[in-house]
Amino acid sequence: MKINDVTIEDTFAEAFTMRVARLVITGRTLGWAREAAVKLTGFATSVIGCKCEAGVERELPDSETPDGRPGVSVLFLTMDKASLPEQLIVRVGQTVLTCPTTACFDGLPDAPDRLPVGKALRVFGDGFQASKVIGGKRYWRIPVMEGEFLIEETFGMLKGVAGGNFLILARDADAALAAAEAAVVAMTGAPGVILPFPGGVVRSGSKVGSKRYTNMIATTNDAFDPTLRAITPSQLPEGVNSVLEIVLDGIDGPSIEAAMRAGIRAACRPGVQTITAGNYGGKLGPHHFHLRKILG
Amino acid sequence: MSDAVTLTLATQPTQTLVADCIAADRFAALGAQEIAALPVVHGGRPATLGAFFEVRGERASVVRITGDCRRVEAIGTGMAGGELVIDGSVGRDVGLAMSGGRIDVRGNAGANTGGAPAGAARGMTGGEIIVRGSVGDDAGARMRRGLLVVTGDGGQGTGKGMIAGTVVVFGKAGPGAGRFLKRGSIVALGEVERPATFGYACTYRPPHVALLLRYLRSRCRVEVAEGQISGRYERYSGDLAELGKGELLRWVGA
Secondary structure: OEOOOOOEOOOOEHHHHEEEEEEEEEEOOHHHHHHHEEEEEEEEEEEHHHOEEEEEEEOOOOHHHHOOOOEEEEEEEOOOOOOOOOHHHHHHHHHOOOOOOOOEEEEEOOOOEEEEEHHHHHHHHHHOOEEEOOOEEEEEEEEEEOOEEEOOOOOEEEEEEEEEEEEEEEOOOOHHHHHHHHHHHHHOOOOOEEOOOOOHHEEOOOOOOOOOOOOOOEEHHHHHHHOOOOOOOOOOOOOOOOOEEEEEOOHHHHHHHHHHHHHHHHOOOEEEEEEEOOOOOOOOOOOEEEEHHHOO | OOOOOOEOOOOOOOOOOOOOOOOOHOOOOOHHHHHHOOEEEOOOOOEEEEOOOEEOOOOEEEEEEEEOOOOOOOOOOOEEEEEEEOOEEEEOOOOOOEEEEEEEEEEOOOOOOOOOOOOOOOOEEEEEEOOOEOOOOOOOOOOOOOEEEEOOOOOOOOOOOOOOOEEEEEEEEEOOOOOOOOOOOOOEEEOOOOOOEEEEEEEEOOOOHHHHHHHHHHHHHEEEEEEEEHHHHEEEEOOOOOOOOOOEEEEEOO
């Protein structure tokens, strides 16, 4: 299969089930909501080192937020049920509570699993906090020097999907970067999806474990490192001198598929030779995204 | 089972009619005849609901009451769920000690709306009462949880002795509003007389008020001006003669 002379390999991306929460952060301006969201989702690229994966899903106009102010929706994923509230309580407490003018709302109101994030953070109010039930939902009002921080008592948790991916194999680093940037633009704002890595792009794809260091759980994906082509069993076709990866996490499989479809099509541009995907033979992750099926 | 139960006042009571049997959640399990046979008290004498109201529909948790109910008292007493719409004005004790659901009064309501039974420590403990008119004295008195919205004026002692919950008054709040408040909020969008035992805290934009007013506008179709949603409010803490964790929020403009 070829798109714009770019070969789409007959392979699949292998992804995993993780727990996901959606937070809606609003502010007096979009700028302040974005500030909080950027801090909240900082250092959350991969569970390998960050214990969580997070990113901005999309920016929300006034009409789509609970309090009628501009906002940002954020997805947050962890490997298990217990660590999601732990991460959210620490991070929301340090980044959203501290950010001027912001409020924090649940973006998964229908999810039956509830995480007591606001309930835990209320104690920052040192007994001066107060709750309000509005439309059947409980909110906590936490007094702060600026005025009040408003946060919903509980946040919904669903089973999400993490580790959707595709690799851009290009003639040189400039072509790979341009293709990756085009893919990110095409996927930005896709509902139910985040790209947790810097600018949505990964340059250091990894393999499981290490050939040399027993304590490493992930090391460089040498089969796709162009500088190691001569000394490892390389999977790079001739003429490929740079590879970049796009990793996608999301609420569900269809959301990731839709974003991958848009991203791969945008990445098929001059200088790109092949689009492929990372997997572990299909034995580790329950979600398989077959590139040709998605694009067919 | 019907979509709604409609009670039409067919025989105007000559004296006070205490109809504390009317509650949306109770009607969800009753047939039309059973509803008509529910006990009421007319002028201190026992009677049945069917002697005054024509009942249409059965086994529904949405109840609509039509007719001039100004002499009918205690509608929605102890209601725990469902929706009760009163098309017109109604007597005292609407939603007395209710704990859930919504009562929507399309007219004025009498004294002690959402209040507590005589001698009881707590008034309403949950649910919502929306009065699209004015209320009598002591509305929301001793409220423990819940929401009372008055689009007109409040009487004397609105929200008196509240333990928690929220009272919103769009018109004049009436003298003694919030006196003996322990916790809870009184949001005054019109004139309000601040009790001497309330202390001024600050002027700010309370985020929960914006959220609440937006909710009232979108879900309950209450007319709310944009300036009231995004506006500034003076916060008075009180009652400092009590616990002092309550608040009177007075709208001061956009």
